[in-house]
Amino acid sequence: MSRRPIRLAAVVILAAAAVLLPAAPALAAPVYKLPFPCGQVWGGQTYATHSPLNAIDFNRADDDGDYVVASAPGTVDMVSEAAANYGKYVRINHTGGNTTLYAHLSAQWVRVGQVVGYGTIIGLVGSTGGTSTGPHLHYEQKLNGTAVKIKFDGVQVGYYSNVTYTSTNACQGAGTGAGWIDMTPNGTTITVRTGPGNGYASAGTLADGTYVTIYCQKTGSSAPGTYGPSTVWNRIGTGRWVPDANTNTGYTGFIPGVTRCP
Ligand SMILES: [Zn+2]
Numbered sequence: 192m193s194r195r196p197i198r199l200a201a202v203v204i205l206a207a208a209a210v211l212l213p214a215a216p217a218l219a220a221p222v223y224k225l226p227f228p229c230g231q232v233w234g235g236q237t238y239a240t241h242s243p244l245n246a247i248d249f250n251r252a253d254d255d256g257d258y259v260v261a262s263a264p265g266t267v268d269m270v271s272e273a274a275a276n277y278g279k280y281v282r283i284n285h286t287g288g289n290t291t292l293y294a295h296l297s298a299q300w301v302r303v304g305q306v307v308g309y310g311t312i313i314g315l316v317g318s319t320g321g322t323s324t325g326p327h328l329h330y331e332q333k334l335n336g337t338a339v340k341i342k343f344d345g346v347q348v349g350y351y352s353n354v355t356y357t358s359t360n361a362c363q364g365a366g367t368g369a370g371w372i373d374m375t376p377n378g379t380t381i382t383v384r385t386g387p388g389n390g391y392a393s394a395g396t397l398a399d400g401t402y403v404t405i406y407c408q409k410t411g412s413s414a415p416g417t418y419g420p421s422t423v424w425n426r427i428g429t430g431r432w433v434p435d436a437n438t439n440t441g442y443t444g445f446i447p448g449v450t451r452c453p
Contacts, residue, residue: 223342223343226330227249227257228258228358228447228448229447231251233251234353234355234356235356236352237341237350243331244338247331247348249330250327254328256315256316257316258316258441260309260360262360264306264308265291265307267302268303268304269282269303270282270299276320278294278295278317278318278320279296279314288334290332295323297315297326300313300314300370301313302402307367307404308361309367310360310368313369360448367405368405368440371400371402371403371438372439373418373437373439374417377399380398382396383397384424385431387409387410387412387424387426387432388411388432390412403425403438405425405426405440407452407453409426415436417439418443419437421444425440
C-alpha cells in the first residue's frame with residue numbers, strides 16, 4: 192500500500208549497488224519464487240507511479256507480521272534498519288548481478304553474510320519506512336542494481352495490475368531454514384553436537400543469539416531448552432547439530448519446506 196515515490200532511496204541503492212557489484216557479467220537470474228511460504232495466496236499490485244517502476248506490493252488480509260521468505264538461494268548482503276523510505280529491509284545477492292529486495296519489514300531475521308535458500312524466513316511483513324501507509328511487502332528483483340520486470344516461476348507478473356498469486360516456494364521440501372540460538376538463561380552458550388542428540392560428542396559451542404542456517408531437520412533424542420522439550424534437531428553444518436528447543440526459527444517443530452536430514 193505504498194503509494195508515494197521513493198526516488199531518493201532508489202538513487203541511494205543504485206549508488207551502493209554500483210560499488211558492491213562492479214562490472215559483474217550478467218548471468219541468468221535464478222528461478223524466483225513468491226517471497227512467501229508454500230501455498231500462501233497473496234495479491235500483488237504493480238502500478239505506473241510505483242518507485243522503482245518495476246516493483247510490486249504484496250498484500251493479503253491481516254498480513255502484519257506474516258513471514259517473508261527468500262525468493263531464491265543466495266547470500267544476504269544488506270540488512271538496513273531504518274532506510275528513510277524502505278524502512279527495515281533485506282537484500283539478497285543471488286550472484287551474477289541478480290539481487291532481490293524486501294522492504295517495510297517489521298523485523299529482519301537474517302544478517303549480512305547469511306546463506307539462505309528457497310523458503311528461508313528472512314523477516315516479517317510490516318509498515319516501516321516513510322512511504323508505507325499500511326502493512327505490505329514491497330518487493331524488487333534487480334539486475335546490476337536496477338529494478339527489472341519481476342518473474343515468478345519464470346513468468347512475468349502483470350504490469351500494471353493487481354493479480355492473485357499462489358506461492359510455490361520450497362513446496363518440494365528443498366528449502367533451508369534460518370534462526371538463531373535462543374538460550375535460557377540469556378547469555379549462556381549451547382554445545383553443538385556431532386549428531387541429533389545430547390549424547391553425541393561436542394563439536395564446540397555457540398553463543399546465545401548466534402544466527403544459523405538450517406540445512407535440514409531430523410528427529411533425534413529429546414532435549415530440554417527454551418522452546419522444549421523437543422525431539423527435533425537442526426543440522427547447521429557438516430556434523431554440526433543443535434536442538435530445535437534452543438533455536439528460534441519462527442516455527443514450532445519442523446519448518447515447512449525444510450528438508451528432512453537422511
Ligand atoms: Zn512499494
